[in-house]
Amino acid sequence: MAKVAVLGFGVVGGGTVELIYKNKEKIEKSAGKSIDVKYILDLRDFPDSPFADKVVHDINVILNDDEVTLVAECMGGVNPAYDFVKGCLERGKSVATSNKELVAQKGAELLKIAKEKNCNFFFEASVGGAIPIIRPMHQCLAANEITSVSGILNGTTNFILTKMINENMKFDDALKMAQQLGYAEADPTADVEGLDACRKICILSSLAFGKHVYPDSVHTEGITKITPEDIEYAENWGGSVKLIGTVKKLDNGKILPLVAPHFVCSENPISSVSDVFNAVMVCGDAIDRAMFYGRGAGKFPTASAVVADIIDAAKADGTSISQVWEDAGTQDFIDDYSNCRTRMYIRLSGADKSAVEKAFEDVEFLARENAPSGEVAFVTNEMRECDIDEKLSAVGGEVLGKIRLLEV
């Protein structure tokens, strides 16, 4: 018999409670014990909910109830989620969270407390929603040295880019449509500026390389500057534009986490991931590469991951099986992106091809219909970003577009 408290009765918290009762038989069979929700913590009351009698407003009710051994944190945001989760773990209660902001900011500390208190801190739902990615990386790929992780980590921006690609919409129009459909919030900053993807790549980076990567340390670019022209050139090159969260191990031993739009070639299965779907490609020395694809958000997809964590925590009762990663103190194991090598798509106005060839030598020029005279678009060879910028200032003209190419 395991008693669960659910913190936050919004979309994900509500889905979690519903799912526990909808598939109770299957869930209890997997867990090997009965599972019941004892408390739902929320500021609000829900008099019309069938679970109204479980709603409490004071975290101390949960903290002080020894019968509650499992906690699902579905509140979002760092505060007060951090205090609540910390309090639960300190009392030996295992926590499953869907809160990427919390994990990205406080993961190392919370994992350490879980280990000390012999309980578990799980966060499968914090990246990729329904997609199993945290546990597969931790368990199934444990025999690999991970070399890189790259993926589409935000469904809202992928929806917007899909509309721009398939229907030639402009960014502003596609964003409006996403808002109308409920995929984007009234203030879309966290999605379109890449902050949400940044939190997720922090989690994946920490998991893959064992040291906590903080969001402030990750160079992050959103999709607000992407134009239909860039998308046309991407097609001419043989791919599409996707917002990619990526991290790779460098030859110098450091890592480079990055969130930015990328040209993704059509042979890469990530290029065909459309609408609100997410996908994560993991490369390792033994597996070569494996990709995980599915719904990155939504009530039941996210709840599915939270409940899977609850089941695992129920099974692991009394043993700490969650991973740990170190809080390295500094972030000097992260390299400066401008020193790192990449291939780059560049679109210029008021420039000419001969100047481009003189500065960059071997480039691949791209074409689109009805390009105005003086517009030059091309893809560079692999070189350091700072060298690309230096060469660009030698070429002159105005930079209208500048997008990295994703390595396979």
Next chain:
Amino acid sequence: MAKVAVLGFGVVGGGTVELIYKNKEKIEKSAGKSIDVKYILDLRDFPDSPFADKVVHDINVILNDDEVTLVAECMGGVNPAYDFVKGCLERGKSVATSNKELVAQKGAELLKIAKEKNCNFFFEASVGGAIPIIRPMHQCLAANEITSVSGILNGTTNFILTKMINENMKFDDALKMAQQLGYAEADPTADVEGLDACRKICILSSLAFGKHVYPDSVHTEGITKITPEDIEYAENWGGSVKLIGTVKKLDNGKILPLVAPHFVCSENPISSVSDVFNAVMVCGDAIDRAMFYGRGAGKFPTASAVVADIIDAAKADGTSISQVWEDAGTQDFIDDYSNCRTRMYIRLSGADKSAVEKAFEDVEFLARENAPSGEVAFVTNEMRECDIDEKLSAVGGEVLGKIRLLEV
């Protein structure tokens, strides 16, 4: 300290031993203890191998050594692997296997023994090679009622079909190329007739629905009859031809496992999985759908999955965490495919469209360049397979191609 015995020193067994020593530090950190290979069982000697001194020829050396708690079975085939694995499990030694034939034939029995003896029987490597699929289905999707599992489960046939699709090769020529490249064996029957994919869908079916599905119970068709014309029509329809292993839950409570070529529409990410890559799509009531993609075979990809299982078994020391499924005695929970509903592509010679329309009513006719007169190709609505066959005999003409459509 955990001591491992590896049964079979072929490609996968050799890769397993190599990988354990290549990534020893990472692997031991994950396992929380040191891991060493104590024995390698093979009929042959390997005097030039750095592991020559570990080679033994008698399984009893391993069975009677209490220090060996973990066994990697990489021999293949049911016998003598079955006796060896059974002997290990009965002595409380956990086993990780890459042997799909063994799991498909004896899985229920071996899982039962593992549970009784408080050890583990893991088989992540038996389906999809490097792709994490067994553990994600067992753990990460545990809160879902699975509704269907479908995928490309055999790399050899996917390579052949890719050559037929991209280079207009005929089946025989593509097979020869696969043999030259070492992707297909001299006797390619198990691959091209679908038997290998059948074993894998048996394992996935048993895992998804909790009752052992035996290979004899699964209607299995290979790819030997697929023609370039079929592939042209698939393109005209908007997809490609893939060999699919699939199982779904039916409204009558039974399940339908099946291995056969399918038309897969290009919106389905499975359609763009090419060459020797595998992919598995799992649908569940909470997640909607999730796909897992990667290398389905090969030395280190498969070894990666074996070693991940070894790590999990080392961590679980003394507790049985592997799943169980029931041996239901009969197979009457499997429906007869001819009673089940599907959409079907059909190609006829010596027939005319009006007869097709009369028999099938609402059909979608397909076209290809240079089709001879009297050739009619079309896609039916969803109906029972036996009804399709009955209508076909009313239409007359010769059936040149008949391929199911994969539901998303």
